Amino acid sequence: MKSNHHLSKRGLKAAEKPLRVDMDIYFQAMEDRYHHYTNPEGKFPMNVAENQLCWDALKEKIQAITKSQEIPDWVSSYGDPAGVLSLREASAHFLSGYLTHVPIPPETLAFSSGATSVIELTSFLLADHGDTAVIPAPSYPVYSADIGVIPGIKRYNLQTHHEIEEIKNGIPLSIELLEKSKLEIESSGSNFRMLILTTPDNPTGSIYSEDQLNHLADWCIKNEIHLIVNEIYGLSRIDTSNPEIKEDYPNPIHFVSFAQLMAERRNPYLHFWYSFSKDFGISGFRVGLLHSYNEDLIGGYRNAGLSHSVSNYTQWILTEVLKDRIFLDAYIETNQKALTTSYLMVVRCLKKSEIPFNPSYGSLFVWADLSEFLLENSDKGQHDLWLDIYQHSGILFTPGAGFGHQKKGLFRLVISSVDHQALEVAMERFSAYITKRRNT
Template identity: 30%
Template sequence: MLSKKASCDSHGQDSSYFLGWQEYEKNPYDPVQNPNGIIQMGLAENQLSFDLVESWLATNPDALELKRNGGSVFRELALFQDYHGFPAFKNELVEFMAEMRGNRVKFDPNNLVLTAGSTSANETLMFCLAEPGEAFLLPTPYYPGFDRDLKWRTGVEIVPIQCTSENGFKITAPALEEAYQRAQEFNLKVKGVLVTNPSNPLGTTMTTLELNHLIDFAVAKEIHIISDEIYSGTVFNSPSFVSIVEAVTERNLEDTELWNRVHIVYSLSKDLGLPGFRVGMIYSNNQTVVSAATKMSSFGLVSSQTQYMLSQMLKDKKFTANYLKENQKRLRKRRQMFVCGLKGAGIRCLKSNAGLFCWVDMRHLLKSNTFEAEKELWMKVVCEFGLNISPGSSCHCSEPGWFRMCFANMSEDTLDVAMQRVKALVEPTMVHQSVVSKSTWLQTKWVFQLASYDREPDR
């Protein structure tokens, strides 16, 4: 006899996003041991700047060896610590968050709640802000894991805000209103909107216009805004990143009700490339939310050792400034390599300026404009060509043929192999299409709305 929660299939594990991972784990690529294995392009992980962190640790051994001024702090850290977190660590975190935003906004460490990663942070906010059966609106496409993180244990529903390629998947006021009305039709009380900024899977930062649409909507409907900003330090091209707190502050809304309904989720998993350290956080000006979330954090604490080591690292402002600058430089270079490789295979991407992935347009490779055809192509890519990528349907995209492909979790050599496999995938299609007349070719979907794509310089 098991609980309904344990025996039901609402976890979302049957999503193609997770199924692709399962295939990869059965046959992972290794350049020497398994050169024909599956290359992992479904993992949004930053491995480009490990050397910077490792270099800092090598020159600051006290942090890793749990010492202070040469003396051991092991016993101090090994004993029980309450769930409020180390004040020194929280102070460094809010300064790091401000640094990434050009110090245009400041954060109060008393409004910060530590969690075991952003997954825990997002779920905790769902518990704090909504009852089972109430809803949050999310713009599509969105991170597939949200179907698990937000819904599985909380019972909260997700209603999609349908965004399309016609405007580069940007959020519009009509789309927000349509999603709200759809929720009303299903008798779902809307408690808020959750966005990822920069976007996962689009790799784009929200524009000022989008942020203002979001703010106006939240004010009019008297609902919450959750801004998941875990990729804020990965912005490598203009336009620059604007946090929801900055957008609200610029409109002088600090003394309004909205100020207490704006919440930020952040972590060190993406920007510092430390997902295994499980450092996430909630930032909120709502003291009731902070108090409740702090109590809930006892179910997923950040270890004392981790807090101590990272507080020493983040205290080194010279290191953090250099890391952010160099990491963004490396991401920009890697993305350009990736996009140029795809372009060589006749594939284009949505123009992006952040993140560890690209939103890739493979609509011209579909046999038909259907999600069945997308699934067929996805299975072919994974099983025949050994690339685990995430299909748009797993991200609830309304248009078949889009895929998320990650580029920062592998070496340049592995990326070269991946691009060779992409070209091998496309070549038979291109041969077939070469017999199509020029007039018909110019009408195919992959050249439609070219303005929303990257136009990389020829090299």
């Protein structure tokens, strides 16, 4: 009997399952976006991880490049699938100078069209279909699709804590928890192949300490498990010394790039992800990178990566931006100040409303606990609360579904997706929503 379906099983699964449960409402909110003059009753899309704070400065820089320089002829031809040499060299200098603070050899870098592509291709090359990647929960929901749809890797959400209070001094990821996870995964017939960490973390804003990264790296090397650290928010850091929030960090953790540990060990099981999407606010440019001393991995990336390549025109533009250290100095400083201002505005509101949240070291988020407003402690209750906030305040947060965390009622607030004037209005509306809910 012939099937009525005209797609493969994989195609049907892709067609039926949305990438994110919040995207339809996100597009609605974008069409009715708040503007203080033209649409004062509009919506606030604060659910997608975009940084809109300093685009004007970067746009001006890019326009100056395109006006003053002739497009090189190589842009119209095929290039190295892993990234042209000029971009790899410029990016190596950029990372060394601003994020990793250790030299990055250009030959250890490989580029793809965005962070999603980097995650997908790296996973495809490191793990076999049916293997498992362990990711501490809560974590980026779309990791599931990035590692699962094409690489066919299972996601294991490792529960390191239950309450927000438990991560105020860092993510309590221990060797004991990893050993327990390894036993459970192997008992199920799978293979613990990858450990994926994000620092600063999405959604909690926490960071891993240098000692913690060292212990985790040693354990992964010993067990022949690939440890990949995603530093996509590496330069989107909050000024935790600001007097208004300094007391929120009684035991401050110093950010150390995982690339420093990699440079010391040069081990084939240690890898690093980065993208220009968040720190530079150019998610639409689609530029992500892998850094690894595993020569076979870089070689495989180059051989398999043609369909993931970044356009040569984009590579040229980004290379020219990265060459200007004076611009980069000013841009990164301005961006971090603007991000800190946004963070202060949000946590000021949360503190006034007595909403628990995790003090953030970086990223574009605040992870807040709204569980007191759940009508039922379930996925449905969480979803209903998320919709209720949007319908009565016009603020669209990221729903808790997909982050892999067991506790219900936790939401991600993207603090960089609207400007400061709009964010102030959004927080006023949110405060009014909280007051009304508590009085009913």
